[in-house]
Amino acid sequence: MEFAGMAEAAALLMFIAFSATAAAAADSSRFDDLFQASWASDHMIYDGSVLKLKLDNFSGAGFASKNRYIYGKVTAEIKLIGGDSAGTVTAFYMSSEGSNHNEFDFEFLGNVTGEPYLVQTNIYVNGVGNREQRMDLWFDPAADFHSYSILWNPRQVVFLVDETPIRVLRNEEKKGIGFPGYQAMGAYSSLWNADDWATQGGRVKTDWSHAPFVVTYRGVSINGCEVAVEAGEEEEVRRCGGSEWGKEGRYWWKAPEMEELSVHQTHQLMWVRAKHLVYDYCTDSARFPSAPPECGR
Numbered sequence: 001m002e003f004a005g006m007a008e009a010a011a012l013l014m015f016i017a018f019s020a021t022a023a024a025a026a027d028s029s030r031f032d033d034l035f036q037a038s039w040a041s042d043h044m045i046y047d048g049s050v051l052k053l054k055l056d057n058f059s060g061a062g063f064a065s066k067n068r069y070i071y072g073k074v075t076a077e078i079k080l081i082g083g084d085s086a087g088t089v090t091a092f093y094m095s096s097e098g099s100n101h102n103e104f105d106f107e108f109l110g111n112v113t114g115e116p117y118l119v120q121t122n123i124y125v126n127g128v129g130n131r132e133q134r135m136d137l138w139f140d141p142a143a144d145f146h147s148y149s150i151l152w153n154p155r156q157v158v159f160l161v162d163e164t165p166i167r168v169l170r171n172e173e174k175k176g177i178g179f180p181g182y183q184a185m186g187a188y189s190s191l192w193n194a195d196d197w198a199t200q201g202g203r204v205k206t207d208w209s210h211a212p213f214v215v216t217y218r219g220v221s222i223n224g225c226e227v228a229v230e231a232g233e234e235e236e237v238r239r240c241g242g243s244e245w246g247k248e249g250r251y252w253w254k255a256p257e258m259e260e261l262s263v264h265q266t267h268q269l270m271w272v273r274a275k276h277l278v279y280d281y282c283t284d285s286a287r288f289p290s291a292p293p294e295c296g297r
């Protein structure tokens with residue numbers, strides 16, 4: 001990825017102090033401290049208070065964290081594309097690098113005007129994905145900003161929408177089930193055209209007469225154990241990955257209350273799954289005749 005010399009991108013990103021996440025921003029508050037354009041900086045816009053990614057028939061755009069982290073919580077406050085968003089995908093995710101990489105994905109699949117967006121989540125462990133879940137939402141994600149978070153610690157990975165958990169992967173390594181630990185991950189977001197699969201199975205194509213498609217960010221925050229580039233990876237894994245959660249709750253994402261859902265959160269998750277789940281790979285027996293081990297089918 002090429003950032004040096006992207007004067008334009010630097011200028012665009014400089015101002016963005018994300019007030020909405022100030023409370024959670026002990027470690028980080030400014031967009032340009034944390035992120036940089038990863039492609040098509042000319043399709044990123046700063047209009048005074050928010051960051052926008054733009055998709056037209058020439059390009060989409062994306063940004064990436066400057067640093068990598070082992071455990072933490074990342075949150076983006078996003079307003080998705082209004083009106084016709086069919087064929088577009090907006091992604092917000094964490095990923096490590098290499099062929100055995102881990103990845104936690106939010107993918108927002110657009111739709112024709114008046115039809116619901118779907119939120120697809122996926123998890124890669126040691127390079128293997130195929131763990132898609134899809135749900136619709138209990139609000140219109142294009143009407144206003146909502147927060148989308150990934151919490152990652154040694155005990156669980158939790159996807160949250162407005163702090164309501166919508167998906168959990170528990171660490172069950174004791175049962176021999178793979179869990180994404182120990183690989184340092186970056187945080188990313190991007191907008192692109194995926195009309196070969198995104199909307200109604202690819203049947204609805206992007207209508208370019210409605211371009212540009214614009215996704216708006218009011219805040220993006222990372223609270224995580226930042227991997228020091230100069231330190232050895234092994235040392236950083238030990239520092240960030242140990243079971244202690246630090247003096248004065250410095251590593252609060254590993255605190256005991258973060259190790260599992262509260263009773264209230266468990267009820268929220270049950271409600272979301274009952275009311276909004278559209279697809280779950282765990283129950284797709286045509287695709288997986290024998291259940292993936294983490295599904296406990």
Ligand SMILES: *[C@@H]1O[C@H](CO)[C@@H](O)[C@H](O)[C@H]1NC(C)=O
Nearest residue numbers: 056057058207208209210211
């Ligand atoms: C992109 O869309 C514009 C406006 O609809 C059109 O004029 C232009 O020819 C298109 N470009 C490409 C490469 O399709």
Ligand SMILES: *[C@@H]1O[C@H](CO)[C@@H](O)[C@H](O)[C@H]1NC(C)=O
Nearest residue numbers: 109111115116118198199200
């Ligand atoms: C789009 O709307 C259709 C019709 O309501 C629905 O079946 C589909 O799940 C929606 N979302 C996507 C991404 O196709």
